[in-house]
Amino acid sequence: MPGRLSGSTAVVTGASGGLGAHFARILAREGAAVAVTARRVAMVEALAAEIREAGGRALALPLDVADADAVGPALDRVIAELGGLDILINNAGVGGExxxxxxxxxxxxxxxAVNVRGTFVCAREAAKRMIASGTEGRIVNIASIASHTVLPGLSAYCGSKAAVAMLTKSLAREWARKGIAVNALAPGYIETDINATWWxxxxxxxxxxxxxxxxxxxADDLDDAFLLLAGPSAKRITGSLITVDDGQSLPGGG
Structure with a gap:
């Protein structure tokens, strides 16, 4: 039975582990061809091999989103080798503790540089190519509850993720009549490579x-909201920040 993303091509940044790898597997499971990118090349190559072994289409690419000059050529290679660009998952991020x-x-x-500038550059380069091809694209920026909640000791991270949330709205407004849905997913705390030593x-x-x-x-608590924003159902959703956090950002403590 075809998945809901069959025939589409997706790019996931920061896919060497954690949520990025998880999102890539979801996209592949739903039928998308997936380009997985990160600085840690061996890890995305292993992920791409895993997806191909499961019957999917995948391409591994080295990419540092802080290197603005590298983004466009990477996306061009995705289009050339996988046949298009329909979905961008802006997942690459650092902690700033x-x-x-x-x-x-x-x-x-x-x-x-990574969380904001990298998100902006990747979104802009993807949008240029989506607009040129007439694609009704999906751009999903991975924000955080730090976009709207103070997390002690993480002022740089909170500031950067708040910027991602507003950047999402700004880009959604600019590209509203271009057929591109730009939204953000704001997860709560999930154990990842960034925070595993803290808990x-x-x-x-x-x-x-x-x-x-x-x-x-x-991680799979995010799946339904993620697919809502990455797939056909986002046709009427743009400029939204969807928080999935198990109530972690509610005031008052536990």
Whole structure:
């Protein structure tokens, strides 16, 4: 039985692990040809091989989204080898951990270079190609509850993800009559490569107890919202930020 994304081609940035790899597997499961990109080439090559072994179509590409000059050529290669560009998942991101008085300015700059500038460049380069081909494209920016909730010790990260949320709305408005839906998904805390070392610590355990349900989410808790934004159902959805966080951003603690 064909998947709901059969015949489409998707690009996932930051697909070397965590949510990026998870999203790539969902897209492939639903029938999309998937280009998986990241700086860690061996990991995306392994993911692409896994998708192909399961009967899907996949291409692995090296890409650092902070390198603006590399984005366009990478997308051109996707179009040439997989036959088009219908969906962009802007997932690449870094943490930017540190109190405002302590975080090195280089780490602050890196958070914005990857999380904001990288998202902007990838979205713009994808949109150029979608518009040129007449594609009713889907751009899904992976934001965070940090887009609208203060996370202590993460001022750079929160600032960058808030920028992603507003950037999503701005791009959606600009491209509203171009047939491109631009939306953002704001997950709550899921254990990923970025935060895995934090949760076993005393501070991590204290933070868990502040969540209303006192637990982390699973990656597959995002699947339905993700496919809503990446697929045909987003025809009438653009400029939206959908939060899926198990109530973690609700005020009042646990």
């Amino acid at each position: 540190g109190l405002a008085l302590d975080v090195p300015i280089e780490e602050f700059d890196r958070a914005f 076993p610590t005393e501070g991590g355990q204290r933070q868990l107890k502040l969540f209303p349900r006192r637990r982390l989410m699973d």
